[in-house]
Amino acid sequence: MSNIGWKDVLADEMPDDLAHEIDIFEGQMELMGQGKLDEKVFAETRLRRGVYGQRYDNGQRHDGFESRELEFEELDRIKGPDTLWHAPGMMRIKVPGGGLTSEQMDVLAQVADEYSDGILHVTTRQDFQLHFVHIEDTPDLMRRLASVGITTREACGNSVRNVTCCHLAGVCQTEAFDATPYADAFAQFLLGHDDIQDFGRKFKPAFSGCEAEACGLVMMHDIGYLAQIKEVDGKPKRGFKVFVGGGLGTVPHQAKVLSEFTPEEEMLPEIQAVSRVFARLGEKRNRNRARIKFLVAKLGIEEFRRLVEEERKTLPHDDRWTAYLDTLPHYEEKPTRPPTFLNGQVQNSEFNQWLETNVYGQRQEGYSVVTVNLPLGDLTSQQTWELSDIARKYVGDNVRTTVEQNIVLRWVSDSDLPSVYEELRAIGLGDPGAGTIVDITACPGTDTCKLGIASSRGLAGELRTRLTAKSASLPDAIKDLKIKISGCFNSCGQHHVSDIGFFGNSRRSGNFKMPHFQVILGGKWRDNAGSYGLAVGAVPSKTVPEVVDTITSRYVEERTKGETFQEWIGRIGKKEARSIIQPFMKLPAFEQQPEFFSDWGDPRVFSLGDIGIGECAGEVVSLFSMEISPAESEAFEAQIALDEDDPARADALAYSSMLKAARALVRTQFLDVGDSPDRIVEEFKSRFFDTELFFDQYAKGKFGQYLLIRHRNPNPNPDNDSAHRLIEEALLFIEATHACESRVGGNVLVEI
Amino acid sequence: MIAPHRLSVKFFFEDLSIDAESFIPVFHRWIRENVVPNELLLDVADYKHVLDGPAIFLIGHEADYVVDFTDAKPGLMYVRKRDAGTDLADALDTTMSQALHGVKLTEDDVELKGKLKLRTDAAAIVLLDRLNYPNAANGDGADAAAAVQAQLSDNLAAIFGEDATVTRVANDAREPLTFKLSAPSAPDVDTILSQLGSAV
Ligand code: HEM
Ligand code: SF4
Secondary structure, three states, rough: OOOHHHHHHHOOOHHHHOOOOOOOOOOOHHHHOOOOOOOOOOOHHHHHEEEEEOOOOEEEEEEEEEEEOOOOOOOOOOEOEEEEEEOOOOEEEOOHHEEOOOOHHHHHHHHHHHHOOEEEOOOOOEEEEEEEEHHHHHHHHHHHHHOOOOOOOOOOOOOOOEEEEEOOOOOOOOOEEEEEEEEHHHHHHHOOOOOOOOOOEEEEEEEEOOOOOEEEEEEEEEEEEEEEEEEOOOEEEEEEEEEEOEEOOOOOOOOOOEEEEHHHHHHHHHHHHHHHHHHHOOOOHHHOOHHHHHHHHHHHHHHHHHHHOOOOOOOOOOOOOHHHHHHHOHHHHHHHHOOOOOOOOOOHHHHHHHHHEEEEEEEOOEEEEEEEEEEEEEEHHHHHHHHHHHHHHHHHOOEEEOOOEEEEEEEEHHHHHHHHHHHHOOOOOOOOOOOOOOEEEEHHHOOOOOOOOOHHHHHHHHHHHHHHHHHOOOOOHHHHEEEEEEOOOOOOOHHHHHOOOEEEEEEOOOOOOOOEEHHHHHHHHHHHHOOOOEEEEEEEEHHHHHHHHHHHHHHHOOOOOOHHHHHHHHHHHHHHHHHHHHHHHOOOOOOOOOOEEEHHHHHHHOOOOOOOOOOOOOOOOHHHHHHHHHHHHHHHHHHHHHHHHOOOHHHHHHHHHHHHHHHHHHHOOOOHHHHHHHHHHHHHHHHOOOOOOOOOOEEHHHHHHHHHHHHHHHOOOOHHHHHHHHHHHHHHHHHHHHHHHHHHHOOOEOOO | OEEEEEEEEEEEEEEEEHHHHHHHHHHHHHHHHHHHHHHOOEEEEEOOOOOOEEEEEEEEEEEEEEEHHHHHHOOOEEEEEOOOOHHHHHHHHHHHHHHHHHHHHHHHHHHOOOOOOEEEEEEEEEEEEEOOOHHHOOOOHHHHHHHHHHHOOOOHHHHHOOOOOEEEOOOOOOOOOEEEEEEOOOHHHHHHHHHHHHHH
């Protein structure tokens, strides 16, 4: 039997830091398996690695008649509160700005067919998701992604989530400048940054190149950046208008302006200051009020801004704030082919239809962006590597995902468009209608989400089929309307910012529950998600196609010349809008229309029994618990290294685990300790050792000495015995760290 | 040879007079009635919107059953994900017999009966394990693939008839290692299953 694993095979291809983080996660999994990690700490740890729960992972499933227990093996083994170890889960894969290389696409396709179900799903924040993944496969899955520079770190949990950026950035007709390298720098700077480890809730950033278009959606994000050029001392200067505290969810908030103009060199220190203010003052206990939007609302934007400015002054300098700016002049995307023109060649009508909706003429003459319209954001593994071949041939690595769950190929030379179209069509990805009423966005909903109430994807699929069938006869006025669907009020499908939005809920009729969708009309996608729609009433799920027909027909009949859908809804008002859907709001009895009591694509009699506890908020665990857990994992890895007869590695890991533990302890008092071993040991000594805070009643300073001695006198040639001793010491040291934290923790003042 | 991470077998439909969607209620019922006693069935996943791909999944803990349209060849694919045994021969036994049980379940299902038929004279066998079984055109990987082919041929001829052949499919290197079974004189499912039963 072969003992070689992906870890060995890819050792030279993974960046060291990613490889090491994955090893630590694997160690934490092992400790969890042995019952040595707290379930909440482990849940938050895995979330911060992108390893999410999925529907039914509490081991219960309603089969349409009754709720049944799913009899997984080892039912007592869990991966978080009420979450069974063996139940399949979701893996979220971060794609900053949606940017993908062909090589990354190949690997994504491969991990999807080996660890998931061979389907890649593009999310509304430019991420990928794989479903039905077993937790034990996640370390190798992450390693294979790491080998092509992809990380899943902080894709979920209370952390800085994927940084989104316009998929047209750099080629757009209306942008101030290309926001891509800034979004990348932002993502790299904050990934795993100390100052984002103690957030009470998730934090979503977005970048946009211009104000009027929608692509970046900055107004609905926790922090949003709008590219601006300002004249400073007679010279154009790049910077951003910065928004804070936007967000969808049950009660959507429009972001507030944090700064009218933040010059480029201040972008990173400013977000660091924002992070510190949020970590310090943001709500930690009540998750429903823990997003930054609540903090901004509570303090008022002026006070929030003042605190951020104060914080900024106290930040220790960091070269990384501006280092990336030096590389900007060299930042460019390279097309694969020279610019060419279509030159009015006669094409068939299908091509022309696709050209009209799926092709955007770039600012750079002779080039276009092609949108690959993915049904429900899904593509198969096979389509993915076929698409990567098309990308290689025509555009190289200029591929991005979009927040409308599509993929774009940028820098297509115009005369290649007909062949690109034919090749996409041949792999089933040539659907026209990108960005139109048939290109419906939907969150995972009841398919896989633990919080789903109604089937957003089932409904989206149904509407897509029906609207596509009649798309040729649809009046122009409604062709470009946007439909977005969420499975519940949490609005992951972004229904607030669509013309016609829906979110799932339920109503009772007799003894039965009936899946419903709340209808939200007139939200605005343009102007970076400029305004939110009006909720006008809930209709049975099965009536939604007719509801869409009725609303759109009324709009076509009643609109005045040039009147947009938002303007029309604004003009007729909520009451009249409600009266349009009123006829659909009557609930038939079960005996009259039993089909109303099951959802789209799911014949089971509808119930709410499968709703579980969502993991959107992550677990509220202390910074110390999160930071001590990798130390434990490293000590564990050290033992494995020893078993494998590698004392040098065992020694290094044991030492490193002590440093991590000491650092976690120091950071309960002093956040800015940094990563240097000397500094960590020095701070540990002065704050905890010399003060005797660390001392054990019986052993006194003995455990603390273990670190001090190993730090002072590294062993140049560790052998098995010495490494074994050091591991024992490390374990005792880590224990003592826990004990010390629980003795003094909570009472110390955090200094910045 | 080590058992691959996942192993799948796909049998092709001879007649299929229903659309993919019709399998959704059937699979839900299979879960409810626990029709595969030695496997834990979990959920149904609907991907009928993707073209020429896996359309409807019956997701299980040990294995998935998939109504699959890849390469425009409709079939029922059984993907064994875990607990198939420690070596390739075991894994093949488990996967093949469970896959054939799946075929029988499908053909005999109260809602599907008479609306479809699966052929036993051909199948696609895929080793989803690029670590141990890379899809290499030459070198060690190709030697390993040849060894797999020999093993599959041996094991399958015993079940599908002496003239059964297994050939390696020359697909893209990124795709998993794939073999084609061709068995012109394969007996019907019941016969194969009863042989398998007596072999175990
Ligand atoms: C209380 C819990 C949750 C809240 C409040 C919430 C809220 C949101 C919101 C507002 C978005 C939209 C976009 C945005 O802000 O940029 C979003 C994105 C998303 N949510 Fe949730 N969500 C929750 C739980 C979940 C769960 C349990 C799932 C399913 C596993 C899920 C899946 C998604 C997906 C797929 C996206 C899009 C993408 C992404 O971040 O890559 N959400 N969530
Ligand atoms: S909107 Fe609701 S159903 Fe949809 S993914 Fe978010 S939490 Fe789940």
